[in-house]
Amino acid sequence: MSENKLVAVVNGKEITQGDVLKFLNDLGPQVAMQFQSPDGIKRVIDELVNQELLYLEAVENKxxxxxxxxxxxxxxxxxxxxSYALGKLINEEEVTETEVEEFYNEHRDHYKKPETVVASHILVDNEEKAQEILKEIEEGLSFEEAASKxxxxxxxxxxxxxxxxxKGQMVPEFEAKAFEMEIDTISEPVKTQFGYHIIKLNGKxxxxxxxxxxxKDEIYQQALRLKQQEKYLDxxxxxxxxxxxxxxE
Structure with missing residues (x-):
């Protein structure tokens, strides 16, 4: 789609595909989706023509x-x-690679990733059913097949x-068991408010x-905001x- 392509002329004022695209962009992606068909584009062009007509009359009537x-x-x-004055003030600020590294070294504790586990489970309504499934797994049924079944x-x-x-993302009973397990082991049934879980720990x-x-990108944005705030307050x-x-008062 050529943005320079002419789609209408109103009293000598040219309306282009670029004007159509700008109108759609201003609507936002969800609303703009309603105008993606040829008929929708025609409606947008009609609206741009209508707006230009209203503008011409407004100018004529002073x-x-x-x-x-x-x-x-x-x-x-x-x-x-x-808004422009604020932007002109703070947009001049920049953060160097050295400043990013210094910020990282001074705030390393802020970038700790807590312990996590990777687990699978099978959820059933009662302990008896869970024990029956465990027996099938012991006899050769894979955990994944049992879960699917x-x-x-x-x-x-x-x-x-x-x-x-x-930690903190699963119900306490499930979480406690998962975090104490060894990799590639399968638990006995664990009762929670949702039922009985058979847990397999895949990784730690x-x-x-x-x-x-x-x-790096996270630090850059954080450091930039701090520098901009400092410049603003100064x-x-x-x-x-x-x-x-x-x-x-």
């Missing part, structure tokens, strides 16, 4: 001279100027695999400090010394 419009225009200008949890579609999780990941490369303090400020 609506911009209305007192109410001037008030709105002034308030909008003030709001935009405030008997488990009432949606994870049955993945052979009972729950993926990786840390000890607590560790994440590498700098893992958190500027405000400077301006308070320049202009009179009186707080009325």
């Amino acid at each position: 609506i911009e001279k209305d007192e109410e419009f001037q008030d709105i225009l002034n308030q909008t200008k003030i709001t935009l100027l405030k 008997y488990s009432s949890c949606p994870s049955k579609e993945q052979g009972g695999n729950l993926g990786e999780f840390g 990941n000890p607590s560790r400090v994440r590498d700098l490369e893992e958190v 500027k405000i303090n400077e301006l308070k010394g320049k202009y009179e400020v009186k707080i009325v």
